[in-house]
Amino acid sequence: MKSLGSIRRDFAPWNDPKAKPYIQFDGVTKRFGDFTAVNNLSLTIFEREFFALLGASGCGKSTLLRMLAGFEEPTAGRILLDGQDLRGIPPYRRPVNMMFQSYALFPHMTVENNIAFGLKQEGMPKPDIEKRVADMLKLVKLEQFAKRKPHQLSGGQRQRVALARSVAKRPKVLLLDEPLGALDKKLREETQFELMDLQQELGLTFVVVTHDQEEAMTMADRIAIMDKGEVMQVATPAEVYEAPTSRFVAHFVGNVNMFEGKVAERTDKATRITGATGAQIVVENGAAATGADIIFAIRPEKIRVSSKKPADAVNALEGEVYDIAYLGDMTVYHVRLDDGQIVRASALNAARVTEDPLTWNDRAWVSFRPDAGVVLAR
Amino acid sequence: MSNTAVADAAAPSTAANPFLTRLGAGFVSRLVIIVPYLWLLFFFLVPFVIVFKISLSQTAIAMPPYTPVLDFRDGVSGFFAGFRDLNFDNYVWLTQDALYFKAYLTSVVIAAISTGLTLLVGYPIAYGMARAPATIRPTLLMLVILPFWTSFLIRVYAWIGILKPEGLLNQLLLSLHIINQPLVILNTYTAIFIGIVYSYLPFMVLPLYSSLEKMDYSLIEAAKDLGCPPTAAFWKITFPLSLPGVIAGCLLVFIPAVGEFVIPDLLGGSQTLMIGKTLWNEFFANRDWPVSSAVAVILLLLLIVPIVLFQHAQARAQEQDK
Numbered sequence: 001m002k003s004l005g006s007i008r009r010d011f012a013p014w015n016d017p018k019a020k021p022y023i024q025f026d027g028v029t030k031r032f033g034d035f036t037a038v039n040n041l042s043l044t045i046f047e048r049e050f051f052a053l054l055g056a057s058g059c060g061k062s063t064l065l066r067m068l069a070g071f072e073e074p075t076a077g078r079i080l081l082d083g084q085d086l087r088g089i090p091p092y093r094r095p096v097n098m099m100f101q102s103y104a105l106f107p108h109m110t111v112e113n114n115i116a117f118g119l120k121q122e123g124m125p126k127p128d129i130e131k132r133v134a135d136m137l138k139l140v141k142l143e144q145f146a147k148r149k150p151h152q153l154s155g156g157q158r159q160r161v162a163l164a165r166s167v168a169k170r171p172k173v174l175l176l177d178e179p180l181g182a183l184d185k186k187l188r189e190e191t192q193f194e195l196m197d198l199q200q201e202l203g204l205t206f207v208v209v210t211h212d213q214e215e216a217m218t219m220a221d222r223i224a225i226m227d228k229g230e231v232m233q234v235a236t237p238a239e240v241y242e243a244p245t246s247r248f249v250a251h252f253v254g255n256v257n258m259f260e261g262k263v264a265e266r267t268d269k270a271t272r273i274t275g276a277t278g279a280q281i282v283v284e285n286g287a288a289a290t291g292a293d294i295i296f297a298i299r300p301e302k303i304r305v306s307s308k309k310p311a312d313a314v315n316a317l318e319g320e321v322y323d324i325a326y327l328g329d330m331t332v333y334h335v336r337l338d339d340g341q342i343v344r345a346s347a348l349n350a351a352r353v354t355e356d357p358l359t360w361n362d363r364a365w366v367s368f369r370p371d372a373g374v375v376l377a378r
Numbered sequence: 379m380s381n382t383a384v385a386d387a388a389a390p391s392t393a394a395n396p397f398l399t400r401l402g403a404g405f406v407s408r409l410v411i412i413v414p415y416l417w418l419l420f421f422f423l424v425p426f427v428i429v430f431k432i433s434l435s436q437t438a439i440a441m442p443p444y445t446p447v448l449d450f451r452d453g454v455s456g457f458f459a460g461f462r463d464l465n466f467d468n469y470v471w472l473t474q475d476a477l478y479f480k481a482y483l484t485s486v487v488i489a490a491i492s493t494g495l496t497l498l499v500g501y502p503i504a505y506g507m508a509r510a511p512a513t514i515r516p517t518l519l520m521l522v523i524l525p526f527w528t529s530f531l532i533r534v535y536a537w538i539g540i541l542k543p544e545g546l547l548n549q550l551l552l553s554l555h556i557i558n559q560p561l562v563i564l565n566t567y568t569a570i571f572i573g574i575v576y577s578y579l580p581f582m583v584l585p586l587y588s589s590l591e592k593m594d595y596s597l598i599e600a601a602k603d604l605g606c607p608p609t610a611a612f613w614k615i616t617f618p619l620s621l622p623g624v625i626a627g628c629l630l631v632f633i634p635a636v637g638e639f640v641i642p643d644l645l646g647g648s649q650t651l652m653i654g655k656t657l658w659n660e661f662f663a664n665r666d667w668p669v670s671s672a673v674a675v676i677l678l679l680l681l682i683v684p685i686v687l688f689q690h691a692q693a694r695a696q697e698q699d700k
Contacts, residue, residue: 069599069603070602070603071599071602090602090607091599091602091603092602092603092604092605092606092607093605096603097603097604098599098600098603100596100599100600101596102594102596104594104596104597104599104600105600106597106600106601106615107597107619108618108619117601117604117606117614118604118605121604121605121606121610122605165604166603169604169605
């Protein structure tokens with residue numbers, strides 16, 4: 001069975017037409033004065049899904065999260081949670097909890113009391129609170145820090161207290177606003193996996209806001225890529241990366257090479273594209289009609305660089321090695337094609353020894369398979 | 379720590395003699411510390427010692443109006459002979475006349491009540507300022523400080539015009555038919571409360587504002603998110619976190635209010651009793667410097683307790699900021 005990316009996903013309610021949506025944004029618009037933060041946005045999130053809102057700062061992703069939490073009301077449209085319209089319900093009556101970017105730990109309370117805060121609000125009996133707090137401390141491995149104040153903890157420990165506090169009430173949905181933004185790179189990578197395990201263990205629906213595509217790709221079942229208050233694409237990480245539907249998404253996630261061209265000929269299986277300077281390439285998947293102006297987008301790791309033209313290559317273009325970066329696990333080549341365009345190609349250094357080493361200013365061929373890239377509207 | 383920092387900075391130039399460097403750096407940093415201590419010594423400790431000495435003397439019809447004077451007119455032995463005449467009679471006197479005890483007590487009670495009232499008035503003002511858009515905060519801050527631009531005395535005088543039976547307040551209330559008879563406010567304790575609350579409001583608002591302003595608003599959102607309605611969130615989060623400001627503001631109002639003289643004198647009339655006025659009377663009306671000095675020394679001792687509390691609270695607030 002062929003599949004995009006390297007993972008088979010068995011959890012995919014978004015492909016099941018009978019699956020009941022859990023969170024629904026229905027034509028939601030939010031304006032602050034003249035500024036439209038979220039523009040007529042519709043989105044569906046399913047129960048137990050790990051959903052990521054990905055975008056640059058100011059794209060409206062945080063506003064979306066804050067509307068779900070109840071800190072902002074939509075200017076137009078509805079937000080439904082488990083079939084219930086959330087309009088007019090204040091944040092303190094919503095069955096969602098949020099983990100704040102700044103963590104927002106109460107500085108005058110101990111770790112214990114921070115975690116117990118929400119439980120006390122709902123009037124849980126004291127012995128139950130104690131048990132739940134102990135469970136939460138165990139979950140985030142902070143048992144011996146129960147009596148500390150937040151300022152006596154490290155950044156990573158604070159992050160875990162914030163997490164424990166926000167899941168202590170067992171909310172229907174956990175909202176995470178840049179949950180790992182304040183951590184250093186190494187800790188961030190570890191914590192990504194911890195968060196995924198936690199979500200599995202608790203069986204909660206997670207909605208995470210992030211500007212870090214790697215973070216979104218690692219953790220999320222599906223990603224919504226946002227730009228200027230609109231959703232550009234909602235898809236699994238593999239779909240977003242391997243089958244972007246727009247130039248913006250292809251550009252935003254990962255590195256990409258773009259070739260501008262025209263569809264010269266279409267058959268059942270293949271599309272032949274003529275580049276701006278006459279180069280011909282053949283691709284397998286392209287829905288564009290003959291004569292349409294299109295962009296062919298291809299990821300660097302799908303391109304092979306060699307000193308001789310590979311005998312079996314369908315698509316091969318000649319050029320000169322312009323720049324090389326050796327990164328250890330892979331090598332990145334910048335090849336200037338004879339028509340002037342620079343192509344970025346990366347090769348995994350799977351072996352320690354290379355048969356066909358290249359150097360600066362060598363003549364080189366870049367080649368790729370017909371199914372290696374996608375055709376996008378210009 | 380500053381010692382080593384200065385030494386490190388100076389090290390490259392005089393690296394040849396590290397001992398000399400350290401000595402020099404130690405001297406400089408010590409000098410820096412000495413200056414404020416000298417200031418405190420000359421302008422606080424020495425005057426206090428003089429007042430304390432006068433409180434141990436006896437009144438005399440002379441210039442200055444007490445004895446012994448402790449000078450070197452009779453040589454060094456004469457100076458030390460004077461010590462034999464010092465005693466605590468004036469302090470004993472203060473305990474024998476109930477007037478002083480009552481004056482101290484009413485002063486403390488009036489200061490405490492007016493501090494509470496100032497807090498009630500000042501907290502909403504400071505809260506509103508801290509939550510106002512950042513662009514208008516400097517203007518609001520300016521408005522709080524603005525009264526300092528005119529003399530305190532004149533502002534208290536102005537309240538006479540407002541509070542007197544035929545004053546602005548009574549005219550307004552009479553013309554609106556809210557009252558039939560003019561209210562008697564001037565020359566009562568109510569007038570003193572109004573005067574203190576009005577005069578010391580900035581001292582309450584400013585520390586409250588500074589502690590409320592630096593508070594992260596996401597804490598309130600977090601509280602709401604966890605199921606806490608706004609009023610409860612105020613008492614559980616905002617108020618406890620503003621406590622350093624509350625304590626600082628209360629002490630900044632309470633301490634000067636206890637010894638306040640101008641407000642009770644101008645607004646309180648002759649019927650009200652406060653220690654500041656008592657002290658003034660002893661000093662100027664009775665010309666009894668030793669007794670008034672004793673009154674002042676007791677007042678100071680009385681205020682040391684809240685001052686120490688204040689410093690303690692400040693030190694704690696600073697530690698939390700770290």
